[in-house]
Amino acid sequence: MSNTLLLISSGSTFMVDALTKSLKDVGIEVLRAAPQINELEKFKDDPPVFLFYLGNYLEDIKDVLNYIKDMCIEKNKTLYTIGDMSEYSILTSIIPEYVILGHHERPINTKEVASKMLEILSVNESLSKRKTILLVDDDPTFLTLAKTWLETEYNVIIVGSGVQAITYLASKRPDLILLDYEMPITDGPTVLEMIKSEETTEDIPVIFLTGKGDKESVMKVVSLKPNGYLLKTLNQYELLKAIREFFESID
Missing domain, CATH: 3.40.50.2300 (Response regulator)
Incomplete structure (x- = not known):
C-alpha cells in the first residue's frame, strides 16, 4: 500500500470529490473514511498516510480526534490536514502539532495538494527501509x-x-x-x-x-x-x- 492514502472527510463535497480526482490523476490510490472511530479502526495498520479534510464539525468529534492522535503516535501514521485556521486551532487543541506533518489552508489548489501527497508517499516508502x-x-x-x-x-x-x-x-x-x-x-x-x-x-x-x-x-x-x-x-x-x-x- 505504498502509494495509498486514507482521505478522512465528513461526506462528499465538490472540493473533496475534486481532491480525490486530483489524487487519482497522479497515481495515488485513495481510500475514504468518515471521521468515525468504527470506520477509522479498519485502517489502523494501512495505509501509512492520513489526509484529513477538516470542517466545522470538529467540536462534536473530540473523541475521534483523540483516537486519530493515538493512531498516529502508536501506529506511526503520517497526518496531513486541510482546513481553515479556526478548524486547525480546534484540531491542535487535541492533536499536538508535532504529530501533524503539515497543513494546507483553504481555499486549496487540488493539484498542488496531490503533488505534495505524492512527495510524502515517496518519502514514506524510503523511511520504511530505515531502522x-x-x-x-x-x-x-x-x-x-x-x-x-x-x-x-x-x-x-x-x-x-x-x-x-x-x-x-x-x-x-x-x-x-x-x-x-x-x-x-x-x-x-x-x-x-x-x-x-x-x-x-x-x-x-x-x-x-x-x-x-x-x-x-x-x-x-x-x-x-x-x-x-x-x-x-x-x-x-x-x-x-x-x-x-x-x-x-x-x-
Whole structure:
C-alpha cells in the first residue's frame, strides 16, 4: 500500500470529490473514511498516510480526534490536514502539532495538494527501509526536538508515557528504544522491567535517556543493565553519532 492514502472527510463535497480526482490523476490510490472511530479502526495498520479534510464539525468529534492522535503516535501514521485556521486551532487543541506533518489552508489548489501527497508517499516508502527508533519521553519539547534530529537518519516513533510505549510494543517491534529514565506514573526502570519480562520484547535494545550526568545518577541507571545510556544534553551531532555507533556495534 505504498502509494495509498486514507482521505478522512465528513461526506462528499465538490472540493473533496475534486481532491480525490486530483489524487487519482497522479497515481495515488485513495481510500475514504468518515471521521468515525468504527470506520477509522479498519485502517489502523494501512495505509501509512492520513489526509484529513477538516470542517466545522470538529467540536462534536473530540473523541475521534483523540483516537486519530493515538493512531498516529502508536501506529506511526503520517497526518496531513486541510482546513481553515479556526478548524486547525480546534484540531491542535487535541492533536499536538508535532504529530501533524503539515497543513494546507483553504481555499486549496487540488493539484498542488496531490503533488505534495505524492512527495510524502515517496518519502514514506524510503523511511520504511530505515531502522526504527521508539522514543519515549514525557516532555513534549524534548520529544519534538529529538525526533527532528533523529529522523534525518531513522524512522522515529514518539510516545509520551511508559503506558503508551507498552501499548505500541504490543503490536510493533522497533530496532531500538530510547527511554526516558525519569517519567511520572510509570518511570523508565518500570518500563524496562516490563519490556524484559515479555518474550516478544525482551531482546529489543533499550538505551536510557537521563538528564543527570553525575556519577551517582549514572551508576543508578547502569545498574539496571540497559544497553546503554545517553545524556539528554547531547547536541544533534553527538546524539546521532552515539546512535550510529550503537547500531554498528550490534550489526
